[in-house]
Amino acid sequence: MKLYNTLSGQVEEFVPSDGNRVKMYVCGVTPYSSTHVGHALSYVVFDTLRRYLEHKGYEVRHVQNFTDIDDKIIQRAQESGVSEDELVEEFIGDYFHTMDALNIQRASEYPRATREIPRIIDAIAGLIDRGHAYPAAGDVYFRVTSKDDYGKLSHRTLDSMIAGARIQVDENKEHPMDFVLWKGAKPGEPSWESPWGPGRPGWHIECTAMSLEYLGEQLDIHGGGQDLVFPHHENEIAQSECYTGARPFSRYWMHNGLLQLGSDKMSKSLGNLVSVVEALERFSPDAIRLYFLSSHYRSPLAYSDEGAAAVERSLERVRRALIPGNGTGPQVEADSHRSRFTTAMDDDLNTPQAVAALFDLARDINRGRDAGQRIDSGQAALQELGGVLGLTFEDRPSPEADLAAAPFIDLLVSVRTELRAARQFALADQIRDGLAEQGVTLEDGAQGTQWQRQTTE
RNA sequence: GGCGACGUAGCCAAGUGGUUAAGGCGGAGGUCUGCAAAACCUCUAUUCGGCGGUUCGAAUCCGCCCGUCGCCUCCA
Known part of the structure; x- marks a missing residue:
């Protein structure tokens, strides 16, 4: 099986470090607002990857975090007059509810930043000891100049980053690109005690600490949306490799293309979000999954109701192909479709090609039904391969x-x-x-x- | 300004050096049907943004141009 690795910028043969065991870490959400279809796209992609790996016989240990403390959470909680905990619980509930609806398998572990504070503090202390971080005025910063290959994931250099010139000057930092590991608490903010005073962890260090805790020093696959490549994943690499000395931190880095709404990226700052709940009111879970999988995971995808409706119509033919037949002739042949499906998936998860194999199989089943052939083994193959994509082919329950x-x-x-x-x-x-x-x-x-x-x- | 991606039929979208350019939606005709629906069959890009170049051969490699988008700042 081949996968595109952002780190090398190339499609590579996938070989886990430990036999058939795969250690996969996928960045989770910051739970302060409803789960939107952009999140759904990302998690459908990595759920499909996991399902396919398991289909191939790998044993996948999948860890996904919740960033349950950050500026937005504090701000939103204060606006709504609820505690940070209440807000976080509400949206973690929302997350699970919608992901379950989309038939996304639960991860092995869902660590939360606030429950890993001692581990995070250990990591920060270790980085300071090794000269990769420094305290300054209640904060702790990572020293980017201490890592010679900083920028290797996003393929840029420190000089080119500074040339971007949109970095705000901060007197406490030694270098403008240094990033915060520990944020000193401001009055009224939730905080934890630390050797550097009360505060809370920076975003990037959480993932380092949690992946280390639950998966060890080296991951096989680290995934997330393309918007996380820089700075989040770049910084994770810097922290993790400097802290443990194990390189590379993750052997494969996978990033899905971002969902577009109209011509713009769907994002929290633009406010142009479509919630998953809203989409599920109009379309079946299968339709939403299939919509996402109809284009390659690394390409950006424009979401539209018209597109989802077209996919829903296409699913109807597949669902009908699964109605039991009563033919007595020879079995409809499914092996060629099965091998086409596998070949496509082995090629960096070419789901559009895999989906095409399923449509062809459905057509052969319907054709065989008309011709009086037996179709049950073809139907079993269709159901099984659809299942690898997380599709159930079930109708939506009637109102x-x-x-x-x-x-x-x-x-x-x-x-x-x-x-x-x-x-x-x-x-x-x-x-x-x-x-x-x-x-x-x-x-x-x-x-x-x-x-x-x-x-x- | 720096880094990067993309431009394939009315729409969505695979294919990245060599037989007839996947698949889906939509459209046209047909089989079946009392008529429909569904299913099935046939057709729907002589051509891959434009112009050059490399090659026996390019949608696929190279250059330029036009256009769209992403990241560089919280984000899946």
Whole structure:
């Protein structure tokens, strides 16, 4: 299996350091607002990676953090008149709720920054001891000039960073690019005791401490959105490698392209967010996952309701291919699709190509059904490979109102069946049209008439 | 200003040196059907932003130009 490694800028053969065990760390969210579709994209990508690795027989230990203390959390909590803890609990709950809805597997561990303070302090102290960090006026900074290859992940040099000229001057720092490891507490802020006075950890050091604690000195895969490459992941590398001496901190760095909304990146600062809950009101979890997986994970993806609706329609054909058949002929052949799927996934997770294999398989199943072939083994393959992408092919549950209306719809359908038998087609069509106006579609098949609620717009 | 990515059919999107340029949505025609729907079949890019170049051969490599976007600051 080949994966693109941001560190080398190349597609490389993936080989875990320890046999079939894979140590994967994915940066989690800062829980102060609702989970949006950009988060969903990232976690669908890494969930799919994990599912595929497991499909190949790897044992994946997946750790994902929560940054449960930072400026935004403090600010938002104060605005809302709740404690930081309450705010964090609410949005961690929201996160799990939406990720579960999207069929994203739970990580092995979900460490939180505030519960790892001693480990974080140890790491900062170690960095100071080794000359890679220095205290200044209640803060502690990382000394970027102490790491000769600082910038290797984002492929830039300190000089070029300074040329960016958007760095604010800070008198406490030795170098403008030095970043904070420990923030001295301001009045009214939550804080923890430390050798440098009361304060809280900087963003980057949390991930270093937590990955070290739960996965050890060296990771196989470290993932996140492309917006984390600099400074977050660059700084993680600097801290971790300087603290442990183990290089590289992570052997593979993987970054997903960012979701765009219209022409802009979807981001917290732009406020152009679409919540996952909102998207799930309109589309099935499968449709949202498949939408994300229909383009390559490293490409940016523009989200639109029209696009999601098109994907939902395409899923309908696949779902129908899974309706049991009653053919007695030879089994529909699935091996060529299976190997195409695997080849695609082995090639840096080429999910668009893998998805194309699934659509082709669905077509062959439907074709085989029409030809009287047995289709159950093809269907099993479709279900299994779809599962590797986290797709269930389940219909969305019908709204409760439909359950109440079901007996009446059944009655109308049976009346219509009588009318058709009597060749009273005008009246039969009147019933079908009337139901269609109510969003109920009828299909007359060999086994009688089926009705269903129209779910796509 | 620095670093980087991308531009493939009406739309979304694979393919990155060599048989007929995946797949999906949409559209056209057909089979089936009382008519539909669904499913299936056929068609829907002689061509890959533009112009040059390298090569026996390029969407795929190189140069220039045009256009779009990301990162450099909190962000998945």
